[in-house]
Amino acid sequence: MEMEMRINEHPILGVIEKGRLVHFTLDGADMEGYEGEPIAAALRAAGVMTHRHTVKRGEPRGIFCAIGRCTDCVMVVNGKPNVRTCVTPLEEGMKVQTQYGKTAKEQTK
Amino acid sequence: MKRYELLVVGAGPAGLSAAIEAARLGMKVAVFDENSRPGGQLFKQIHKFFGSKEHKAKIRGYRIGAELLSEAERLGVEVHLNAVVTGIFEFMEINVMENGELCHYKGNAVLVAAGARENMIPFEGWTLPGVIGAGAAQTMMNLHGVRPGQRVLMVGSGNVGLVVSYQLLQAGIQVAAIIDAAPQVGGYGVHASKVARTGVPFLLSHTIIKAEGTERVTGAVIAKVDEKFRPIAGTEQHFDVDTICMAVGLSPMSQLLAMAGCRMEERRGTVPVLNEYGETSVAGIFAAGDVAGIEEASSAMLTGRIAGTAIARKLGYLDEETFSGEYQALKEALSRLHEGMFSPENRGRRDLTETDEGIPLSQSLLKNGYIEKEELTRFPGVVKQKGIHPVIECTQNIPCNPCQDACKFGCIAVGSRITKLPEVAKDSRCTGCGMCVASCSGQAIFLVNEDYDETGASVTLPYEFFPYPKAGERGLALGRDGRPVCEAEVISVKSSPVMDQTALLTIRVPKEMAMTARFYRAKEG
Numbered sequence: 087m088e089m090e091m092r093i094n095e096h097p098i099l100g101v102i103e104k105g106r107l108v109h110f111t112l113d114g115a116d117m118e119g120y121e122g123e124p125i126a127a128a129l130r131a132a133g134v135m136t137h138r139h140t141v142k143r144g145e146p147r148g149i150f151c152a153i154g155r156c157t158d159c160v161m162v163v164n165g166k167p168n169v170r171t172c173v174t175p176l177e178e179g180m181k182v183q184t185q186y187g188k189t190a191k192e193q194t195k
Numbered sequence: 196m197k198r199y200e201l202l203v204v205g206a207g208p209a210g211l212s213a214a215i216e217a218a219r220l221g222m223k224v225a226v227f228d229e230n231s232r233p234g235g236q237l238f239k240q241i242h243k244f245f246g247s248k249e250h251k252a253k254i255r256g257y258r259i260g261a262e263l264l265s266e267a268e269r270l271g272v273e274v275h276l277n278a279v280v281t282g283i284f285e286f287m288e289i290n291v292m293e294n295g296e297l298c299h300y301k302g303n304a305v306l307v308a309a310g311a312r313e314n315m316i317p318f319e320g321w322t323l324p325g326v327i328g329a330g331a332a333q334t335m336m337n338l339h340g341v342r343p344g345q346r347v348l349m350v351g352s353g354n355v356g357l358v359v360s361y362q363l364l365q366a367g368i369q370v371a372a373i374i375d376a377a378p379q380v381g382g383y384g385v386h387a388s389k390v391a392r393t394g395v396p397f398l399l400s401h402t403i404i405k406a407e408g409t410e411r412v413t414g415a416v417i418a419k420v421d422e423k424f425r426p427i428a429g430t431e432q433h434f435d436v437d438t439i440c441m442a443v444g445l446s447p448m449s450q451l452l453a454m455a456g457c458r459m460e461e462r463r464g465t466v467p468v469l470n471e472y473g474e475t476s477v478a479g480i481f482a483a484g485d486v487a488g489i490e491e492a493s494s495a496m497l498t499g500r501i502a503g504t505a506i507a508r509k510l511g512y513l514d515e516e517t518f519s520g521e522y523q524a525l526k527e528a529l530s531r532l533h534e535g536m537f538s539p540e541n542r543g544r545r546d547l548t549e550t551d552e553g554i555p556l557s558q559s560l561l562k563n564g565y566i567e568k569e570e571l572t573r574f575p576g577v578v579k580q581k582g583i584h585p586v587i588e589c590t591q592n593i594p595c596n597p598c599q600d601a602c603k604f605g606c607i608a609v610g611s612r613i614t615k616l617p618e619v620a621k622d623s624r625c626t627g628c629g630m631c632v633a634s635c636s637g638q639a640i641f642l643v644n645e646d647y648d649e650t651g652a653s654v655t656l657p658y659e660f661f662p663y664p665k666a667g668e669r670g671l672a673l674g675r676d677g678r679p680v681c682e683a684e685v686i687s688v689k690s691s692p693v694m695d696q697t698a699l700l701t702i703r704v705p706k707e708m709a710m711t712a713r714f715y716r717a718k719e720g
Contacts, residue, residue: 093340093366097661098241098255098696102340127339135324135411146410148324149343152331153230155312158322172334173231 091131110180113190117182125171125182126152126159137161137171138185162190199225199273201506202289202302204280204451207235208492209484209499210308211263211272216503218270220512225300226267227278227291232338234260235310237492239333241365242358243636243695245383245595247613249528250493253597253634255695257337259492283307283455287479304479304506307452308499311445311464311485316350319405325412329359329442336366344438348415349373350403351442352564354382354491359442360390365659371434374401374417376424379545379561383537384591385637389657391564392714394677399562402426406439415439447486455480462488463542472505472522473498481506490539497529535592535614551592552616565675566590568710575618576607576640583627583644583653586710587617589637601634632657633694642701645709652709653686658700663688664717672704672712681708683715 095101105121112134119128126149129137136146137159150158154173162183163169167190171182183190201217203210206228214224232238240256251259267274279292287302313328320326327343329351335343347368349360352375360370373390378400380387391397400420407414419430446464453459458468458476467475467482474481483502484495501522508518533539536547549555554574559567566588571577576587585606587598592614599609599617606623609615625642632640632655642655654672664670664685672683683702690698704712 089342089345089367091342093336093342095661096340097365097659099257099337099340104340123339123341127335127341130335130343131341137324145322146324147322148411149327149331149335151313151328152334172331175231 091133108176108178110176110178110182112182113184119176121178122175124152125161125163125174125176125180128176129171129182136184139187141187144186161185196288196299196301197225198301199223200303200510201225201306201503202287202300202304203227203306203308204289205235205308205310205484205486206230206233206274206276207308207310207484207495208237208259208263209310209486209495209502210235210306211267212496212499213306213308213481213483213503213506214272215263215266215270216500217507217512218267218272220504220507222507222510222512225273225275225302227275227280227289229277229279231277233264233274233276235492236330236333237263239330239337240358240492241337241362243697244493245593245636246493246532247594247596248600250532250594251496252595253636253695256492263496280451283451283480303510304481306473306481306483306502306506307449307486308482308484308495309448309451309486311447311489313441314444314446315441316403316443318403320408320412321406323406323408323412324410325408325437326406326439326441329355329440332359332438332440333362336362336368342366342368343440344368344436346371346436347438347440348403348417348434348436349440349442351375351444352377352380352382352387352397352399353442353444354386355445356440356442357382357386357390359440360395361386363440364390364393364395367661370395371436372396372398373564374398374403376400376402376420377545380564383593383637384557384560384566385589385593385639387560387564388566388588388675389638392673392675392677394673395564397562397564403439404431407433412437412439445485445489447489449482449486452480452482452486457482464489471526473502474505479509488539494529494532497525497532501525501529531613532594534612535594537591537593550590550616551614554590554616557590560590563676568675571710575616578619578621580623582625582646583642584623584625585619585631586641586643587619587631587635587639588641589617589635589639592616593637595636597634597636598631598640601630603628603630607631627655629655629689629699630693632699633697638697641713643709645706647703650706651703652706653701653703654709654712655699655701656713656715658688658698658715659696663690663698664700664715668717670715670717672702672708673714673716674711675713677714679716680711681705683712685715
């Protein structure tokens, strides 16, 4: 069973402050997250690991550095490909799509 | 094109410290950082820092970050975020990518404090989702409050690997093991011990062979290595983990300096050649912090301050005499951090067999992450006494002395050389206040009372995990190796603002376990 991935109360940091709850979509499915947190954080909290598949071999990639350096976590966000989800703040109504090569797959909504 | 007197690249501990010094002396300073938040890695560092008061010892990294930031703001330092410096050009001009535009700034001096990036080692499956940098784990859990995984294998036993392992545990994540290809734990023994006593095994001379899984990490395979770091066939071991965390060193991000024509050298990564004030071979361009050689945040703050002060002198904001006084003081503060077995010169040395005091090092600490009880008595922090008294299991020469300041009754002495091992006075007047326990950044101090009652002893230990146990609760006492050794009853859990989130957990154990029980675990169910 997947454990709760959000830390509700931390022994050192206490309650970690979050923005308001917002809705977004991942490949058409409804998702929730907190405004202003990185898209990648909201996805990880929801149990999503694969952000994209590589151009040539179609291998899965996900969060690796989490600070915008490695570009492994890029996705198609609001129609724009190669968006680094670990440093892009989540907004209400964002359309996030798994990236296949350089684009979102045709069949995803 | 906007003009400033000092342009700083990087708003981490070095960059902010330099900016504060320069602004304090009247200079107009702008700091640029590519991240959306300032502070570099400080806001992810939730442990108490080492050093002495002048190095902000026993203050947690994120609080130091907040202090630096508010000081910089108070002094009018302009901090530009989401601002990527793309080049340093002639006459102290820099290009900055800000809000999708390329902006120009001109300064009279430039300080590069761009920090470092994480190293990586490739292995089968290393690109799978679930293989992450240790920095990524810190960022996810300490900044964003999201657990990177449920069960983690940590690769690397340097201070980063040890500190992040402890943070993973604090975030409620299991750490399956800490492995390292080296035959000895790389980081501070005290960092290793606080992880080991929770039950995390250390596997030295082991390397990662494979990340298992097709869509994401479902396991890891490790193997023993020979003296040339080659995996030994037949020694493979599997771990059920969903995350593999890599803490295999850092490299300076010195590209800007190389591009600017500064003379560079290879010293554990490409670093600029600097004079004693942090100035590169290009007059007016300075460097400080990890970009000039990997250390840690405490020395980054000092090299930043040295550079900031030197820049102020160069530009006429500080007279020679005042400068030389301030420089001397900063240099001495830095050299106090640079003493002992973990000094920059001693990095990676595996031939050290004894402390500065001539006491043989604990071999178990280096191989297993914890000290054996039998090895303890040779260290000056461990004395047997009637009644309550501190037991300081600090056995390596690391630069740290808050324990000495914490005890108002003079029970603990480190002396002026802060890398010396702390000594507990033979007839200490310990009142059991526990301030030493809470102040020890290495969580290596325990209060022991072998005369607690007829048959029992009390042990007070630092505790930084949720949920806190409750008085009266019965659970298990664990040894330094994390194995259950006996039953324990919780006597009290104390926390106060001055202890800054380090609770004092006092347990009662059978008398003969007073020097064995070092952690507590509630009974399951």
